[in-house]
Amino acid sequence: MTERADLLQGTLDLLVLKTLVLGPLHGWGISKQIRSLSADVLQVNQGSLYPALYRLEDRGLIEAEWGISPEGRRAKFYQLTKSGRKAFASERKNWRVFASAVEQVLGAT
């Protein structure tokens, strides 16, 4: 089993937003998508996922709708709102600044 890294809450939000940029998904689909895009490194615990989804919804960054899944079942689909898209852009930028800074420090001799 590959190592699982615990995700910071704020980072999880970022990942969820990114996943939804690619199109509306239901909860399970989001966690599956994150796992596969990260080659199984990031496995999202549903105990963190759903609170994150509700949080994002309360902040108005995503909105939910019941629809029919590709498997033909009724499922709740989440999609990005306009402010969600904007938030995603700024959060992604922040993350990049942070990550490269950390990298710089680690790389210094």
Next chain:
Amino acid sequence: MSAELRQHVELEVEDRVQSGMSVAEARRTTLRDFGAEGRWLEEGRSARGWRPVDELAQDGRYAWRSLRRTPSFAIVAIATLAIAIGATTLVFSVVDGVLLRPFGYDTGERLVRLKDVQLAAGGGGRGTIAYANFADMRAQASEWEAAAAYDEWQVSLVEDGVAQRIDAAYVDASWFDVLNVRPALGRFFLPEEAEPGSAQVLVLSWGLWQEQFGGDSAVIGRTVETNGVMRTVVGVAPRGLEDPGLSGGSFGEPRMWAPAPGYFATNSRGARSITALIRLRGGVTYSRAQSEVDGLQAQLVAAYPDNNEGYRAELVPLLEDRTAGVRTPLFMLLGAVGLVLLIACANVANLLLVRGSVRRREVELRTALGAARGRIVRQLVVENMVLAGIGSVLGVAAAALGLRVLRLTLAGQLPRLDLVQLDARVFLFAAGVTLGAALLFGLLPAFQMVRGELAAGLTAGARVTGGAARGLRSAIISAEVAIALIVLVSASLLVRSLMRLEAVDPGLDAHGALAMNLLTPPDLQDATLAGYYDALFDRIRAVPGVEAVGTLDVLPMSGGFNGGAFTIFGRPEPAPQNRPIAELRASSPGVFAALGLPLVRGRELTAADDRADAAPVVVIDETAAQRYWADEDAVGRRIVYADEQFEIVGIVGGLAHFALDRAREPTVYFPNAQAPSWMRDDPALIVRTSVDALSVSDAVLAAIREVNPRVAIARVRPLDSVVAGTLALPRFRTVLLATFAAIAFLLALIGIYGTVSYTVERRTAELGVRMALGASPIGVLTLVLRDGLRPVLAGLVIGILAAVALTRLLASMLFDLSPLDPLTFVTVPLLLAAVAAAAMLAPARRAAATSPMTVLRAD
């Protein structure tokens, strides 16, 4: 929502099955990974819908725990808030209830009192008027809707052979029209009932009706004996009728009213002894009414110059008249409590700033862990609201308690106090102000933090002492110290003034003397009256413990007065406004001994003088002797009063008639038999005892009733309390202001201590480094003290300057003391500085005791 999660589980199970697990195993592992269904259902639920309430409750519990962890902060903050809110609510409510609330029957505030003011006397005085002048004005005034004359009156009410003294009033028939109220029972007066020769009628107050007549509606039409005259009760005044407070001197609120037929008509134009209440027409301004009265007064002066020259007629709004004496002290209190509120807010703000800085780490951590800014802010808000909430509840309780205490201690001093209620608006205002301050300063750290700087926040070991924050805290300390100084200086001035006032010798010896008022029935006159008093004095002297007894028509320092002008025989007649005046008293033999007035020269009045046919003599006091016979011996001189000559046979010690802080008024004592009859029927009896005054009072009262049960007795009290009564208002002011000063002082000290403690804590690293580099503990101590004292000294300077400017407002309340008294202005700031330095000592010593190594290692 649980449907959503259930679905998630289904999909996950399918996925695992697809990657090779058996259905059973897939299910098992999935459920295991998911944990108890109940738990995420719960978490899901709290993340939805119920969230606001749940989170609020959670915030509340968190706030409670966090406050309990720092009890000293919580207690101080809550106590500060409670004091500020409680004091503000109480004082504002009292000011509103006493000064601002209009009389219930005076909607539109159209009730005014007509007063005559002597121009030469500079405006003071009771302002009583002459009925004849008033009647002339009433006939012509077009701006008056209704007007009625009023005179205080005492009644000896005789029921079942026992006399009781009741305060009452003679009024014009239109009195209740002026008040514009409806009777609770029966009716009010008819115009003809004031005509001479008409039947005698009476209206009772609600209270008297309940107490004396059992609230029986059959009282209408009953006749009662009042001062020997039978009067018919025609009506009862409504319940809770607030008295306009026109009865002067020692008379209380009237409990019955009568339109004594012909009484006012006998009031001559020169005898200014009644008062009048006027209801202005709707829409008439005070200035318009006043100019009309000015015009009418000018006519009267022209028509009757002897009586009216030199007088001005004034219309004073009733509320203003009623509260005149207490306006200034109450507004002064309002100022003081406002200052205390400011200090309290400053303190709470400081406390929260300090706490906020300490908790910055916590806030940063929570944000890094993903807490929403809104959530953090909300949690802080809840915490502050819990503080403010507890503080408010305690504050209201304190205010209610304070009001009860005020009512007990100030029963007679503050007019209208019994109707004061705690005002909800004021409470909301005070609570709002303090809550606003708490929110503002409590949320500062949150706002600083939650501006989204994730990176900066996670930097460990950041010691942010914050230049701007420190400046703000210093400014707040300076302000607190300045305000505390102002209040302390003011209180000190009042305290010293009160001490000087209490040291003033009233002139009489109040200890061990008993005073009371007698009302003799009208069938005792002249010879029978004299005989009654002879018998009375003999009987009272027989009571064991009694040393002396006597009567005086007006008791000193009880609000009564009876001033008159006389001329000195053998000197050129001065202009009317320069005639010698004195307080005139009708006295019985032995009253000087009873009052404890020493005989200075000559002799006292004896029983031989107290006869209608005796040679007319008087005794004067030292004040009169020094003022009018400064260069010669007054004994043997003569004065002329009411066209009769009197020889001065003795001089007794002077006394204060009204208040201890006024110059003593000269007095002329007439023997009872030679004084005008109206001075004789309601005397004050003074009994001097060798034991405690109250212990013989029962025996004395029994003696009085034994001699004649139809003589009414009222207001039995020790003479001490009469003298103390004049000090009640200054004492009240001083105690209240001193209390506020103490509170302000305490709050400022707490603020100083807290700030210095915090600053020392924050600077531990810096101080540790200093000590490692060779600074001595004493050096560090001095450094901390110096930095701490700087804002305090700034505050002292500002405070002194402000106090110099403001204390002149107290000048009228200070007795024999300058508002810029140097001793006070030097000692109080020094004291404040010394105590502030002492407050800083503990944290400074902690700083000096830090070990540099521990400090540098910990990060």
